[in-house]
Amino acid sequence: MSALGRVVRAGVGRRRVRTVVMVLTTLMAVTASVLAVGLLVAARAPFDRAFAEQRGAHLTARFDGTKVTAARLAATADAPGVTAVAGPFPTVSVRPRTVTGSDFLPAGVDLPPMTVVGREEPGGPVDVIDLVEGEWATGPGQIVVAPDAGPFRPGDRLAVPDAPGAPTLTVVGLARSVTGTGEAWVTPAQAESLTGTSGGAGRAGGAAASDNTAGVSGGSTAYEMLYRFRQAATEADMSAARAALVAGVPEGALSGVRSYLVVRQDETANAMAFVPFLAAFGVLGLCLSVLVIGIVVGGAVGAATRRIGVLKALGFTPAQVVRAYVAQALVPAALGCVLGVVLGNALARPVLHEVGEAFGASAGGIPVWVDVVVPGAALLLVAVSAVVPALRAGRLRTVEAIAVGGGSGRAVRGGGGAGRGRGGVFTARRLSLSRLSLSRLFTSRLPLPPAVRLGLAHPVVRPARSAAVAAAVVFGALSVTFAVGLALTLGKVQEGRMLDSAGSVVVEAGGGQGPPGAEVVPAEGPEGPGGSGGSGGPGGSSDGREKADPQAVAAVLRAQDGTRRFYGTAQAQVAASGVTGSTTVVAYEGDSAWGAPELVSGRWLDGPGQAVVTGRFLTAAGIGVGDTVTLEEKGGRATVRIVGEAFFTQGGGMALLTSTATLTELGLGERALPGRFHVETTSGTDQAQYLAALDRALDDAGLAALARAADANSSSVIVAMDALIGMLTLMLVVVAGLGVLHTVVLDTRERVRDLGVLKALGMTPRQTVTMVVISVAGVGLLAGLVAVPAGIALHGVVTPFMGDAVGMSLPDSVLAVYDGPVLVALALGGLVIAVSGALLPAGWAARTGTARALRTE
Secondary structure (H helix, E strand, O other): OOHHHHHHHHHHHHOHHHHHHHHHHHHHHHHHHHHHHHHHHHOOHHHHHHHHHOOOOOEEEEEEOOOOOHHHHHHHHHOOOEEEEEEEEEEEEEOOEEOOOOOOOOOOEEOOOEEEEEOOOOOOOOOOOEEEEEOOOOOOOEEEEOHHHOOOOOOOEEEOOOOOOOOEEEEEEEEEOOOOOOOEEEOHHHHHHHHOOOOOOOOOOOOOOOOOOOOOOOOOOEEEEEEEEOOOOOHHHHHHHHHHHHHOOOOOOEEEEEEHHHHHHHHHHHHHOHHHHHHHHHHHHHHHHHHHHHHHHHHHHHHOHHHHHHHHHOOOOHHHHHHHHHHHHHHHHHHHHHHHHHHHHHHHHHHHHHHHHHOOOOOOOOOHHHHHHHHHHHHHHHHHHHHHHHHHHHHOOHHHHHHHHHHHHHHHHHOOOOOOOOHHHHHHHHHHHHHHHHHHHHHOOOOOOHHHHHHHHHHHHOHHHHHHHHHHHHHHHHHHHHHHHHHHHHHHHHHHOOOOOOOOEEEEOOOOOOOOOOEEOOOOOOOOOOOOOOOOOOOOOOOOOOOOOHHHHHHHHHHOOOEEEEEEEEEEEEEEOEOOOEEEEEEEEOOOHHHOOEEEEEOOOOOOOEEEEEHHHHHHHOOOOOOEEEEEEOOEEEEEEEEEEEEOOHHHHOOEEEEHHHHHHOOOHHHHOOOEEEEEEOOOOOHHHHHHHHHHHHHHOOOOOEEEEOOOOOOHHHHHHHHHHHHHHHHHHHHHHHHHHHHHHHHHHHOHHHHHHHHHOOOOHHHHHHHHHHHHHHHHHHHHHHHHHHHHHHHHHHHHHHHHHOOOOOOHHHHOOOOHHHHHHHHOHHHHHHHHHHHHHHHHHHHOOHHHHHHOO
16 A cells, blocks of 8 residues: 555544544435435436337327317317327216126226227327236227226226116226326227217217217217327427417317326326425535535644644655545545445335336336436535645645644743744734633623633634534534424425315215225126125115215204314216316315315305315316316216315315315216215314214214214325435434534644643633533524524425425415424524534543643643
């Protein structure tokens, strides 16, 4: 090993605290940066790969067949910017019923509305359907379903009782469209038979009859067109593409459109929500790395001045000295980078696995170039921050370095010849003494113990070191403030992400089991309706009792002791204008304002014909608050006006909230009546006793209703975010504390003889600890006061980006989370970090013997 290598190895091994500080600093910065950059790139990779391989549709457009012909739609291939098209495909929304039972779905379950598309084959110029299992539908009575449409397998049978002839379809395959262009596929002829239209109307490029009309009860005549555009990278591009399509068809013909950008956002939302706060932590970590490594290397140069002189006397050139000190920073930093890359990849894998599953792809991982570029950039920053103090070491003159490191104290005491070649030393000492005198002038008048006054005077004597301590504490306290704000925000999101989560008790008014929107109906079996082949009557419960009368349930709730207030909800799956596929409608009855989701803008429902939706719904439909949406279900139609934008994530945030009057207007009959009641009990009510009493009251009234405690429904994604935020914050605070510790250690070692003098004059160990701790406590308190508003500002910048990542606007109540008690506690965070970092070297100073301290210089 070369002489330079031995110097580097000795420097790394001898100063363990310094080495640990640099390892942890780079570990934290690289971990957060690898996670942020890696998730930003890798989270979209499965979708982008599948989209490219399957030639996914940039826009999926649905058209009203009563307002435009298939020939007119085929002509939209010449619209500006269009590069490829597929369709028109006849589509119909049907409500299938299970004929064969399974472990997940019994026979006789009415499923939610399903969008069925008529396609001859899975291939084509746009949207190649990925056949996951089985085969494609090639004849009548066959259907291919998407895996997320339900727990189906090839061989299962589905009836369509509302279609002409009530056909039964056999599932022959499972397939997936990368942009969700359909929930099921049949042949074009089968699609036409489900709508009741004449043959040939829906084939691509074929001439459609001018009198296309809505099909009979099986569903409505509609067409689907799939487009790829030359420019489709941004929302502005997709808006321009949509405008081009609208211009090419009759007014009102375009009933719904879905951009691939919306689909990609939906599929990658959970992973992308991590990126903004991880990027913030990464930047904080890198800034703290530059600061702490600069402090550490600068302190190492200052503490080893005599050693540098000796190295130069032995023949080391200035360049070699610079390389030695830069290498002493790069070696532990490189170890931290390796550990950070490993930890970042390990933490990213569960998040990326979820994204990969959505497209049936492998989990993948963070790209290799991220694992190379991020640590490379971190090492470059480390090198730059270490070069400045290392250059100072290289410029030191040999004689001055040896003299300063070896005999400055004795020279001052001994006089004669001490000033030769050391004018700078005496200048620095005189400057330090003048600062000490000035500080003591101010602190001597304070009615405080001497140890406290000496500690308060220290920042004036050592302003550069105190500034370094303050900077480290600011970063640590800023991180704590930011992390506490994130945790409080995520807590509010956890509380409000589910609809109707304000109540503590839920009363189910009956109904069968199945997926959302499903109903249990009698299955036609050997024992007839209501026999063993079914699960109860229409809307009935699994034990055969009729669905409870909502009015009777409401009367029982009003009479029950402990009930403060309640409201009812009903749910249905309908078609909404501007949105492809079915839309979940949650309808409210009664005073529901207390249980309403948090509003971003507008107001809550206060009458019929109104609706509240999320920002994601508004974006998907291309509308805003104040616009109208038309709902359709089995020939019924109702128009509602959007009066408010709310925040919730249930159902992907695509539910439409309205009143039960809207479902009645759609002609849904009993389905428009509340099937669930949400109850808030009075303060001090024992929930277990309330539930038992309420169940007895419902049974006494002969009602098939069941009371239960409201579900907590915690999100595993939010739990993972909280854990990651806590881990990164702890690492940042530890690094900041270690930066303080290292600075105080250097300062204490340089003042060891002064400590010996103070001890000889009677200073006790406890007073020594007090003096050292107070020397950084005031700086820490002021730094904490500076860090709190900076952390609040960072929280205000980052959290809206987290909302944008999932396509949601966050309400003010989720952003304004810092109240008085929290701010007071955070203001003390800087003091806690500074004192924690100073306690260890303060204890070392207190334990140092007087004689040993006096001999040291």
